[in-house]
Amino acid sequence: MCMAFEVTGAGRGGRWVISCDHATNLVPPSVNGGDLGLPAADMARHISHDVGALGVARALGGALEAPVIGSRFSRLVIDPNRGEEDPTLLMRLYDGSVIPANRHAGAAERARRLELFHRPYHAALARLMAARTGPVLVAVHSFTPRLAGRPPRPWQIGILSAADRRLSEALMAQLRDADFAAWVARVSGAPLVIGDNQPYSGHLPGDSIDRHALRQGHLNTLIEIRNDLIADPADQRAWGERLAPLLRRALGQVTADPVAQA
Numbered sequence: 001m002c003m004a005f006e007v008t009g010a011g012r013g014g015r016w017v018i019s020c021d022h023a024t025n026l027v028p029p030s031v032n033g034g035d036l037g038l039p040a041a042d043m044a045r046h047i048s049h050d051v052g053a054l055g056v057a058r059a060l061g062g063a064l065e066a067p068v069i070g071s072r073f074s075r076l077v078i079d080p081n082r083g084e085e086d087p088t089l090l091m092r093l094y095d096g097s098v099i100p101a102n103r104h105a106g107a108a109e110r111a112r113r114l115e116l117f118h119r120p121y122h123a124a125l126a127r128l129m130a131a132r133t134g135p136v137l138v139a140v141h142s143f144t145p146r147l148a149g150r151p152p153r154p155w156q157i158g159i160l161s162a163a164d165r166r167l168s169e170a171l172m173a174q175l176r177d178a179d180f181a182a183w184v185a186r187v188s189g190a191p192l193v194i195g196d197n198q199p200y201s202g203h204l205p206g207d208s209i210d211r212h213a214l215r216q217g218h219l220n221t222l223i224e225i226r227n228d229l230i231a232d233p234a235d236q237r238a239w240g241e242r243l244a245p246l247l248r249r250a251l252g253q254v255t256a257d258p259v260a261q262a
Contacts, residue, residue: 004120007128008068009061015136015251016066017128020057021081021121021208022050022141023070030116031077037100038076046144047094048074052230057140059240064247066138069125071117076102078113080121081141083206089118096148122211129212136167136251137213137220142227143199156188156229158195160222162203163214168221170250172196180242187238188229199224219254221247 006023025048027034042048054070061068071080075091076099082089090110092102105113129135146152157175161168172194174180181192203209203222213220223243230236 003072004117005124006070006072007124008058008070009065010067010128012061012065012067013132014065015132015134016061016064016247017125017132017135017137018057018061018064018066018068019125019137019139019208019212020050020054020068020070020141021079021139022075023054023057024072025049025074026072027074027077028072028117031073031113032101036074036076036102038097042097043074046142046227047091047097048076050075050140050142051144051227052225052236053140053142053227055233055236056142056225056230056240056243059237060138060140060244060247061240063241063244067128069121069128071121073117078110078118080118081139081208082204083211084114084118086204086206095144122208125208125212129216129218135213135218137209137218138247139209139220139222141222141224142230143224145226145228153199153226154190154193155195155198156184156190156193156226158198158200158224160197160200160202160209160224161220162209164217164220166254167219167250170253171221171223171247173253174246174250177246180246183242187235188226195224219251221250 025043027036057068078090159168159172175194184192209220230239
């Protein structure tokens with residue numbers, strides 16, 4: 001059986017927990033022999049995983065001395081950032097591509113994938129959160145510069161939040177720091193544009209932030225980076241290392257904790 005998750009830096013202490021729900025395009029052998037029936041080009045793009053997000057999450061975790069949990073299965077196998085009752089939990093069509101191995105997946109296959117992949121991932125994330133006093137969850141994702149048939153997306157980074165916007169609002173203020181804005185403009189070739197609940201709106205009931213932070217009152221934020229900016233490991237490390245001090249300062253503002261700002 002495929003391990004459903006991987007934790008980097010499990011022994012790291014402190015309040016931060018970094019998650020990467022859509023870390024990989026891996027299809028375990030137990031799912032249609034390890035092949036969803038999609039061409040390699042589709043498995044390399046955003047419909048299968050969040051391109052570049054895991055590298056950013058690991059760099060961020062290293063800089064914050066925080067554990068990083070990433071999924072070990074493609075979002076097309078079953079989406080760990082969806083609640084168990086969400087109709088998009090097991091996608092049959094995504095951004096213009098039909099997923100052949102999911103077309104006829106019924107209730108029994110859905111239940112099997114939940115048990116093998118979705119639930120073990122969430123159990124591991126819950127353990128990481130429970131091991132800390134006042135844990136802070138940072139979910140790292142990426143988004144495509146353009147969906148099929150849609151206009152280009154201008155944001156280099158989006159910060160998503162739902163009922164609890166404390167950390168997200170403080171982080172957005174930090175992202176407007178002149179040095180960070182100038183760096184983003186340099187690496188992207190355009191002035192910094194921050195998406196407040198863009199390119200998506202908030203969170204869905206039962207998603208990872210809802211399940212592991214909102215329901216317990218834990219501080220949280222979800223960071224989305226445009227995937228053309230984090231396509232290679234050097235860029236992933238750069239974004240993670242640049243974001244870490246901004247997150248520390250944002251947490252210090254929310255908690256009035258000078259240690260968090262250090």
